[in-house]
Amino acid sequence: MKPPSAIRGLIRRSALVLRAASILVPREKRAEWFREWYAEIWHRIHFLHESNRLSQSAQMALARDCWGSFADAAWLRFDRAKVMQVVREVPCTARFCLWSIGLTLLAVLIGSGFAPTIRTALAPMPYNQPQNLADLSFSGMGIYYPMDNIFNVVPVWEAKSQTTESMAAYSWTPSRLGTPGGPKKIVSARVSSGFFDVLGVKARMGRLFRTGDERDCPTCVVLSNGLWTQTFGGDPGIVGRHILLEDRDRIVIGVLPPKFRFAAHDAAVWNVTTPGGQIFNFADRTGMVLRLHPGVPAESASREFRVLVRKAGSDFGFADFSVDSISHRMRQGMNLFLLFTVITFIGSLALLSRQFFNAGAGTPLRFPGIAKWWAFFAAKTLLLLITCFIFSIEGVRLFFLFSSGAVPAMASAVSTWIFLISNIVALTWSLKDQRRRCRICMRLLTHEAYVGVPGYLFLDYWGTELVCSHGHGMLHMPQMDASWLEVNHWTELDPSWQPLFETEEVNAI
C-alpha cells in the first residue's frame, strides 16, 4: 500500500537517516537491521497520522528516534564491553589527564602559530650591538597629540645629546592595505629616515630608508618579510611595485629580513615621515629608538630627555615617558612571567606536600608510589602552567589583532591579569584533582558519598568519601578544608576487599 501523500515525504526522510545509520551496521546484518527500523518508523508515522497526532512536536520526537538508530548501529559495529571500558575507565586515568592537557597545550601552540611573541622575545635581538640600544616610549591612555612633534624633536635632541650616538622616531597605527585579495587590516609604522641605520638592520631585498628620503622619496615603503611572503606570495619583483596604503599610492623599495622585529607591534608596512602636516596619534603608539654611547645607561638618556621636554612645554600633552633597554622592551616582562610560573610551580609542590606529611593523612605511601605520585603532579601542573603562560600572552595578542587589527599598549596589562587568573584556576584544579586520585594507581576516585548529617553552621554534610574503582583504597575528605580538626584521610584497602570491586556494572546487561 502506498502511504498517503501527507506522510510520504516524512517516511522518505526518515528512511534516509536510517540508510545513513545502516552504514555503521556490519554488512551481514545490515538488511535485516534496516527492515526492522523501517517497519517501526513506518508504523509509527501511520499511527500518528491516522490518529491525527502528527504534530510538529511529534515529528521532532520522531526525528530524535531516527537519530537514535545511530547509537543502535554503532553498538552493532563496536565491541560494547571495550567501548564501555574506554568511556568509563580511560577518562579517570592519569595518562588521559596528561594527554588531555598536552593536547590542549599543542592546540594553543598551533593556534597561536607556535607562540611567535614568546619565541621572538626569547630569541637574540636582530640588531647590531643591541646592548647599546634603548627605546623611549610614552604612556598615558587616550592622550592624542600631533605626532610630528616627536619627529621634530629628533634633530634638536640629537644635536645636543651627550648620551646618544644617534636616534630616530617612530609612530604606528592600524591601516588598510590594498592587496590582490581585497583590502587588508595591517599595522603601518611611520619612521625617521635614519630609523633602520640606528638599529643597524640591512634589507633582505632592495634597500631601506636613508637620509633624504623624506624629501626625495616620500611615497617609499618597506615591507615586513611576513607581509611580503604571505600577502604578496614572496614575489621576487616586489621592489618597484606600487601598492595602495590607505588608498594612497606607495612604491615598495625593499623588504626587511625575516628575523627583524620591533616593539611597534607587528608593523607590516614602514613608511618614512614627511615634513609638514599635522598628523595626530595616540602617545602610546609613538616613541624613539636611541643608540646610546657604549656604557651609558638608559636612565641618563631619560634624564636628558626630561630636561628637553621641560623646556619644550606641552609638546607631548600630559603623556609620561620611560626609557628602557630595547631587550627589556622587546621581552615585555616575559622574564617576570617565567619567574612567576616557576614560583607557582614550586609553591604548588609545597602546598600539596603539606597534606602528605601530616600525621592525620592516613596510610603512608611506599617509595615507588610516592615517586609516581609526585611525578604525575609535577608533569600535570607544569603542563598546565606552560599552557596558561602561552595562552595569556599569545591569546590576548591574537584577540586584539583580530578584533581591532592592532595590539594596543593595554594588551600587556590584560595579559598579566589573564596570566594571574588562569594560573590560580589551573593550580586550584590541579591540587583538587590530585587529592581526589588513588594513591596507588593514580585513577580518579569514584563513588562519591556524603557522610554524616547536615551540620548546624554550614548546612552541609560532615564529609565526602570516595573510593578507588579498583579497590586500592578509600579517601575521607572533610567538608571544610579550612577546618583544623580534620584533613583528607587515605585508607589503603588490603586484598581481602578485592571481591567487592570485581562485579562492576560494566558487566551488567
Added chain:
Amino acid sequence: MTETRKISHTSALILQTIHSGFMYGFDIMEITGLPSGTVYPALRRLEEDALIRGNWEDEKVAGNDRPRRRNYQLSRNGKDALGAALKRYPLLAQLAPEKSGRRQ
C-alpha cells in the same frame, strides 16, 4: 552464564515491559520513556544473552499492505532474570503496567 551477570535497571525495565505485553521496540520506548538509542541496543544485548527472543511477524498477518515488524518475547531465562530483578527492584512492576487484553 546469565545467572552470574547482573541486570541493570534499564534492562529490567525493558524485560518487565515486554512481559507486560509490549512487544515492539517503539512500544517499549513509549511505555518506558527511554529513547531509541537506549532501547534498541538494550534489546540487542538481551537477545544476545538469550533473555528475549526476536521474531518477525507472520507474512500472512502483515499482508502486502505494510512492512513486517519484529517483535520480542521473554525466554525462560528472561523470565527467571526478571523474577530476580523484581526482587532487586520491587517497584518495577508499577513502572510498566500490563497491557490491557494481554493473553496470559
